[in-house]
Amino acid sequence: MLQGVHPAIVTIFDERLGVDHDAVAAEVDRLIEGGVQGLVACGTMGEANSLSAGERRDVIVTAVSAASGRVPVCAGVSAPTAELAGGYARDAAAAGVSSLMTLPPLLYGADRRELTEYLRTIASATDLPMMLYNNPEATGVDLSPELLAALAAKVPQLAAIKETSGDVRRIADLLARCPDTDILVGGDDWALEGAAAGAAGWISGVAVVLPAECVRLWELACAGELAEARELYARLLPLAHLDMTPKLVQYFKGALDAFGLAGGPCRPPRLSLGADDRAILDAAVAAAAPARA
16 A cells, blocks of 8 residues: 655645645655655644644645646544544545545544544545554554554554554564555654565655655665665664654754755744754754755
């Protein structure tokens, strides 16, 4: 379902913090020209929780239209309730996405029975395949490989898992437990390790900024060209580390601006980076600059 490098696109806002659909469409086109294999819209990087339901729908329509069938688009539908997520899913399906992505229920630590029902309810909203996103740092809920395997067995539409615990050992474990499910790296600073372990793909923040370089890294790693992969990875790693922080959106929008691309402002509660965070970003951008294709 999801092979290769899939940037989690940012939602670009104008000076009044309205969605700039022309800029989003241009972003999609730039990323596809960079060689990515797919896109994820309205995820954490897309500031989905800062968008209204109508805005989410319109961003996905823009992304699908701009992609124009060249690559698949996956839509984030995470929400506090399955009913709300199901509504997002129906809107995304109507827009023409290829798949859906969801975290566990937001703001509530669902148990196994509740999580199964939550996923089944979302799945019933459309016939699209789904990706379950394990991000314990963001949700406070860690989905173990054993639990993920059980969920994949009980929810037939669950076709992929985005693993973002930061424990690369889980990739091999999940591959063994879920042989019919695509396992994807969800954290930029263990992409090389995840590829070496056999992950099907990588959902990336760095790829929003440097798509061709991330595609090259993934291809090198999957081909076993590790010496060249390590050299490129070392350049990207300071920027990749910023993916696993609460300010990832500010950091990557700032990196886009630093490279002369469209990043722009974030919606509150996110504010612009302070001096210390700006210095961290500047150093990461300087490290990555020589790697640009």
